[in-house]
Amino acid sequence: MHELNSAHSTGEVVADSGGVISRVVRYGILLVQLTAAGLRLRGLSEQVRETYRYVEGCSASVDRLADQMGRLSVDPDTVGEHHGAATIMRAVLADAEAMAEATEDLATSFEQTAAAHEADYGSVAAAANAMPVAMADAEFYSNR
Template identity: 50%
Template sequence: MSDLVPVIGGALQKTGSVIVGAVRFGIVVAQLTAASSTMAGLSNQVRSTFKYVEGCADSVDRLSDLAAAKAVDQSTINEHREAATVMRTCHEEAEAMAVECEEMSTLFHETADGHIADYGAVADAANNMPDGIDMADREFYSHP
């Protein structure tokens, strides 16, 4: 090996390992929090989009009633009523999807909280180690 290539070892290597571990911890918590927020936003977006579809179904029903009052052929009236039914079915399925997104958001949030509870103290201790005190091997801190 060339004399120009530094050899990392001892305290520098352990400090680097602590920094990498703390960064990983922070990244995992940030990613879980972002995923929770994204899923909550998706749930709201689905609900607002399909609230519009529900309004469309109501409008199509009104058109069906108007067509019936104007003696429009029954086939046309039935087609409008079927279209409104399909719209409502889509709305029900979208609501179920929005509920699933909310549940996923909650699970991501709970996972982030659990990760903080499991590893937060270790990350804090690692970030605040006094100079000259080496951290134990990473495996020491892992769950069995």
């Protein structure tokens, strides 16, 4: 073993360990990015739902205004247009809810991917990071 260590100059050992550090850092960055994407998507889903609630309130308000206009003898076309606008608002609510659900599903997929990646490679990254010697070049491991 001493012969192997003496065959490498200090610069080679540092360069080899830089590759290990680079791979471990990339693993960590990937986990952070997957987790962050999941959190952002959950936030987006909540924003969509908040907008959904706002539009739902607007549609109810427009219907109330249309009913009030009808009691005040406003022409039927104007009252009808307001009820029509409220109907259109409610029609897009189903699409908004579907989008919120799809975004939540995507967030869950990112979280599951991060967890699976950590389960698959977390112990490998920890072991590589804790090794007392430099890892071999990545090509060595690619054939295993």
